[in-house]
Amino acid sequence: MNMTNVTIREERQGDEAAIRRVNEAAFGRPGEAGVVDALRAAGQATLSFVAEQAGEIVGHILFSPVEVRREDDAGWRAVALGPMAVLPGRQGEGIGSALVREGLARCRALGEAVVFVLGHPGFYTRYGFVPASRYGIDSEYGGGDAFMVAVLEEGALQGRQGAVFYAPAFRDVT
Numbered sequence: 001m002n003m004t005n006v007t008i009r010e011e012r013q014g015d016e017a018a019i020r021r022v023n024e025a026a027f028g029r030p031g032e033a034g035v036v037d038a039l040r041a042a043g044q045a046t047l048s049f050v051a052e053q054a055g056e057i058v059g060h061i062l063f064s065p066v067e068v069r070r071e072d073d074a075g076w077r078a079v080a081l082g083p084m085a086v087l088p089g090r091q092g093e094g095i096g097s098a099l100v101r102e103g104l105a106r107c108r109a110l111g112e113a114v115v116f117v118l119g120h121p122g123f124y125t126r127y128g129f130v131p132a133s134r135y136g137i138d139s140e141y142g143g144g145d146a147f148m149v150a151v152l153e154e155g156a157l158q159g160r161q162g163a164v165f166y167a168p169a170f171r172d173v174t
């Protein structure tokens, strides 16, 4: 662990290039960095946090709006976590955990009742995420047990089934 002096703060103007580099390095391809840029350009980067140490951005997490739809109702809005990334040389130090914890705390403070994620089950279940299928909810991208939800407000998913649709920016990720 080398979390000394790692600060989690909201993204600000001027961070864009560094956030791009962190995502490209962590994923080993440009797709996710492109999603971040496209969401920001579309005004759909609902919450964006960076982990900073000694002036360097070493991690990033993003939340964007999703819609949960069922054939017989108008649908409702929630948020989804992702992409998130930590520089390869800095993984395993607790930076990702700090980003998820701070991100979820902010979502809760903003009144978000549930947060979805499509990602590594072994990682996100540490922070309260459970398979969304447990609630009868799936994703437009499938995902099985890798598609998860964190319920921040008890009972928020009662009677609310359906499929989660992401912002259009996610469609082009390769």
Ligand SMILES: CC(C)(COP(=O)(O)OP(=O)(O)OC[C@H]1O[C@@H](n2cnc3c(N)ncnc32)[C@H](O)[C@@H]1OP(=O)(O)O)[C@@H](O)C(=O)NCCC(=O)NCCS
Binding pocket: 026, 027, 082, 083, 084, 085, 086, 087, 090, 091, 092, 093, 094, 095, 096, 097, 098, 118, 119, 120, 121, 122, 123
């Ligand atoms: C996933 C990621 C963001 C985690 O960040 P991190 O800073 O390494 O996370 P932490 O150090 O807080 O790790 C917390 C724990 O989760 C574990 N963990 C990390 N990645 C994991 C994975 N893919 N699956 C299961 N467990 C994982 C770590 O081993 C660590 O376990 P420990 O506490 O027992 O040592 C980072 O590894 C990353 O950027 N990966 C590449 C991009 C990616 O996959 N992003 C997420 C897409 S869903």
